[in-house]
Amino acid sequence: MDATAARAPHSSAPDGTAQEIRLEGVSKTYPDGTVGVARLDLTFAAGELSVLVGPSGCGKTTTMKMINRVIEPTTGRILLGGEDVTRVDADRLRRRIGYVIQNVGLFPHQTVRANVATVPRLLGWDRRRTRERVDELLTTVGLDPAVQGDRYPAQLSGGQRQRAGVARALAADPAVLLMDEPFSAVDPVVRERLQTEFLRLQETVRKTIVFVTHDIEEAVRIGDRIAVMSYGGHVEQFAAPADLLGRPANEFVADFVGADRGLKRLAVTGISVDDLERPPVVHVADGLADARASMAAVGARWAVVLDDDGRLHGWLSAERAHGAGTVGSAARRMDAWVPVDATLKTAFSTMLQHEAGWVAVLHGDVFLGVLTPESLHRALRRSVEGTAPETAGAAVPGR
Numbered sequence: 001m002d003a004t005a006a007r008a009p010h011s012s013a014p015d016g017t018a019q020e021i022r023l024e025g026v027s028k029t030y031p032d033g034t035v036g037v038a039r040l041d042l043t044f045a046a047g048e049l050s051v052l053v054g055p056s057g058c059g060k061t062t063t064m065k066m067i068n069r070v071i072e073p074t075t076g077r078i079l080l081g082g083e084d085v086t087r088v089d090a091d092r093l094r095r096r097i098g099y100v101i102q103n104v105g106l107f108p109h110q111t112v113r114a115n116v117a118t119v120p121r122l123l124g125w126d127r128r129r130t131r132e133r134v135d136e137l138l139t140t141v142g143l144d145p146a147v148q149g150d151r152y153p154a155q156l157s158g159g160q161r162q163r164a165g166v167a168r169a170l171a172a173d174p175a176v177l178l179m180d181e182p183f184s185a186v187d188p189v190v191r192e193r194l195q196t197e198f199l200r201l202q203e204t205v206r207k208t209i210v211f212v213t214h215d216i217e218e219a220v221r222i223g224d225r226i227a228v229m230s231y232g233g234h235v236e237q238f239a240a241p242a243d244l245l246g247r248p249a250n251e252f253v254a255d256f257v258g259a260d261r262g263l264k265r266l267a268v269t270g271i272s273v274d275d276l277e278r279p280p281v282v283h284v285a286d287g288l289a290d291a292r293a294s295m296a297a298v299g300a301r302w303a304v305v306l307d308d309d310g311r312l313h314g315w316l317s318a319e320r321a322h323g324a325g326t327v328g329s330a331a332r333r334m335d336a337w338v339p340v341d342a343t344l345k346t347a348f349s350t351m352l353q354h355e356a357g358w359v360a361v362l363h364g365d366v367f368l369g370v371l372t373p374e375s376l377h378r379a380l381r382r383s384v385e386g387t388a389p390e391t392a393g394a395a396v397p398g399r
């Protein structure tokens with residue numbers, strides 16, 4: 001570590017531990033009189049991914065850039081881990097803050113490896129440590145150091161460039177990551193993949209992340225908390241995705257999250273065991289006569305079929321359950337299942353991929369019940385009315 005870094009105050013968390021970011025009465029008036037942000041009070045919790053979302057020009061980027069002092073606030077204080085960022089040397093501050101922007105901002109004349117090594121080099125890390133860190137990070141973000149490491153940014157796909165940008169931002173293990181529309185320059189399919197990968201990465205690194213987007217779907221998908229902003233940098237609501245969708249604070253938020261917020265809510269609502277239907281369960285080795293009796297006893301038109309180990313095998317309809325034979329000879333295979341900690345959206349898309357029109361819900365190997373379009377709709381309605389658990393898997397006994 002060089003002399004500059006060694007002088008850093010201890011609150012700079014050199015081990016990259018996530019830190020809280022607190023904005024107190026922060027405003028920004030540009031020299032031409034435009035109010036970018038007016039008196040903002042906002043706290044981004046340590047280790048959480050907070051999303052700033054809102055219409056174009058509402059002040060999202062201004063808010064974010066004040067945190068790393070690319071833009072200096074006109075009034076107010078910004079505290080990073082309790083330390084006022086305006087009292088810290090701006091260069092040193094930025095080394096503690098990873099920054100990812102749209103179109104990445106990689107240096108075009110440097111290889112991917114050199115790009116990712118930027119901050120470690122500035123911090124005076126030795127070559128070996130830097131190289132090990134760079135290789136490790138490239139692998140973490142899904143790039144092969146041996147293949148893409150020595151390429152130039154122009155020789156990568158849009159998605160790969162974006163991954164390299166994330167690797168570069170994480171290189172010196174910063175306490176905080178600022179991300180300004182990082183995934184908006186790639187097509188929707190790549191974008192969704194990057195979001196998923198990024199969420200997985202955040203599970204491991206647990207940074208304090210401030211993420212700017214104008215896309216409410218993206219916000220709902222990735223955010224722990226979402227700040228919906230209106231012009232002049234006003235925060236209309238700062239809440240967990242499920243709260244925002246289920247209980248928008250006012251008309252502005254309701255309009256912004258959209259009339260189809262019930263559907264968006266699918267992505268953030270977990271399965272509750274109370275929502276599950278419990279059709280009769282039969283086993284492949286059972287006789288068809290017994291299976292018919294089980295279905296008839298509860299007036300069911302079909303039964304779930306489990307194999308000898310209790311794993312999902314498929315289903316048996318009442319029409320096919322005639323004659324002697326075993327359940328196995330008449331059952332149809334079907335392996336549409338989701339783990340109980342999946343979201344309703346995952347359950348819904350799994351259901352759509354299978355003709356049976358239902359999806360089994362498992363806890364480990366244990367069959368808990370099924371979701372049908374009807375029970376899914378009920379779950380969604382209850383969730384929108386605010387009575388369903390809002391954390392995936394929250395209602396599983398013993399968890």
Ligand SMILES: Nc1ncnc2c1ncn2[C@@H]1O[C@H](COP(=O)(O)OP(=O)(O)OP(=O)(O)O)[C@@H](O)[C@H]1O
Nearest residue numbers: 030034035036055056057058059060061062063214
């Ligand atoms: N350098 C500047 N000088 C004057 N006004 C500016 C400057 N930069 C931004 N603004 C204005 O401040 C307001 C907030 O801009 P900002 O870039 O923070 O919005 P944003 O929400 O990030 O928008 P977008 O989604 O379009 O990126 C806008 O009215 C914008 O025109």
